[in-house]
Amino acid sequence: MSESEHGSVLVQVRDLIKTYTSGTETLHILQGIGFEIKRGSSVSVTGESGSGKSTLLNILGGLDCADSGSVMVGDAEIAGLSESALSVYRSRRVGFIFQFHYLLKDFTALENVMLPAYIAGVKKKDALEKARLLLKDVRLEDRLQHYPSQLSGGERQRVAIARSLVNDPDLILADEPTGNLDSQNCALVAELLYAGAEKWGKTLMVVTHDRGVAERADVRYTLTGGVLETGGFK
Numbered sequence: 404m405s406e407s408e409h410g411s412v413l414v415q416v417r418d419l420i421k422t423y424t425s426g427t428e429t430l431h432i433l434q435g436i437g438f439e440i441k442r443g444s445s446v447s448v449t450g451e452s453g454s455g456k457s458t459l460l461n462i463l464g465g466l467d468c469a470d471s472g473s474v475m476v477g478d479a480e481i482a483g484l485s486e487s488a489l490s491v492y493r494s495r496r497v498g499f500i501f502q503f504h505y506l507l508k509d510f511t512a513l514e515n516v517m518l519p520a521y522i523a524g525v526k527k528k529d530a531l532e533k534a535r536l537l538l539k540d541v542r543l544e545d546r547l548q549h550y551p552s553q554l555s556g557g558e559r560q561r562v563a564i565a566r567s568l569v570n571d572p573d574l575i576l577a578d579e580p581t582g583n584l585d586s587q588n589c590a591l592v593a594e595l596l597y598a599g600a601e602k603w604g605k606t607l608m609v610v611t612h613d614r615g616v617a618e619r620a621d622v623r624y625t626l627t628g629g630v631l632e633t634g635g636f637k
């Protein structure tokens with residue numbers, strides 16, 4: 404990212420509406436969400452369980468569709484992308500971190516991190532080199548050949564952080580990345596997540612129940628009643 408790009412708007416969300424219908428009931432989940440995220444900044448979203456945080460994050464990541472409204476990421480309107488463009492968007496321009504790590508159990512930490520780059524066409528040697536570098540950033544340089552089952556919960560999430568960065572995406576979307584961790588691991592994973600985003604100049608949006616994780620963000624929102632309010636944990 405060049406200096407001139409830093410601070411420009413990366414994400415622009417307007418009038419986002421999402422409802423779910425089950426039986427005769429209509430759930431109004433997102434009721435006109437609008438916000439912007441500047442390049443290189445971090446945003447946290449807190450809110451009660453069921454308030455629509457994951458729905459919002461998934462719409463930004465191209466994993467779910469809104470009923471109406473607009474999501475621009477860079478110069479792309481997500482709703483207007485073809486299936487193939489959407490798949491490129493999801494794999495190259497966004498890095499996902501979920502509460503459950505979704506690492507591939509038959510692959511080592513190093514392979515899990517290098518694979519998205521290798522699949523995207525990066526040479527094996529270069530993908531491995533990038534993966535090693537990223538795993539060093541999350542202080543797992545001595546766990547490269549470990550399989551997910553041989554890693555602790557915190558270590559798995561640190562692998563997931565490294566993996567989210569390997570394709571050099573514009574935007575990191577993290578949904579309860581520390582939701583499954585004890586407080587010590589939570590603090591370390593949060594530290595490495597924010598530090599990784601900052602080091603690589605990434606824009607970060609993190610959904611979290613944890614006050615400490617939320618408060619580190621440059622901009623803090625609470626999702627309540629289908630709209631975003633400024634300021635987390637009132």
Ligand SMILES: Nc1ncnc2c1ncn2[C@@H]1O[C@H](COP(=O)(O)OP(=O)(O)O)[C@@H](O)[C@H]1O
Nearest residue numbers: 423424425432451452453454455456457458459
């Ligand atoms: N596919 C779906 N069909 C019907 N209701 C859904 C679906 N996905 C989510 N919901 C409902 O939408 C609400 C918001 O879900 P979610 O975004 O996962 O909330 P959060 O992440 O804040 O806990 C919840 O009440 C959930 O039950």
Ligand SMILES: [Mg+2]
Nearest residue numbers: 456457458578
């Ligand atoms: Mg959720």
